[in-house]
Amino acid sequence: MAVPFEMSHLLRSIREPLVCAKCADEVASGAAGAVSMRDYGQLEAGFTDRGLQVWCLRHDLNVVHVDFAGERPQADFRCLERRPN
Numbered sequence: 001m002a003v004p005f006e007m008s009h010l011l012r013s014i015r016e017p018l019v020c021a022k023c024a025d026e027v028a029s030g031a032a033g034a035v036s037m038r039d040y041g042q043l044e045a046g047f048t049d050r051g052l053q054v055w056c057l058r059h060d061l062n063v064v065h066v067d068f069a070g071e072r073p074q075a076d077f078r079c080l081e082r083r084p085n
């Protein structure tokens with residue numbers, strides 16, 4: 001699928017996935033069973049008064065809370081979907 005350059009940021013470009021430290025420990029130690037971190041993680045993300053927070057639903061813990069420092073960074077909520085052939 002050819003995507004115009006100006007929309008290429010809408011494709012998956014994650015280089016370092018966010019993970020819960022406790023989930024990562026459980027996957028690494030084998031305590032979670034034979035699962036990948038991607039399958040084991042149960043993250044929720046959302047905007048807060050401070051910025052954007054990622055929350056582990058499995059452990060009910062903060063993963064990261066990004067402080068926008070009162071700014072409103074650009075965000076693109078458009079999505080690209082593949083057309084059926």
Ligand SMILES: [Zn+2]
Pocket residue numbers: 020021022023024056057058059060
């Ligand atoms: Zn967790």
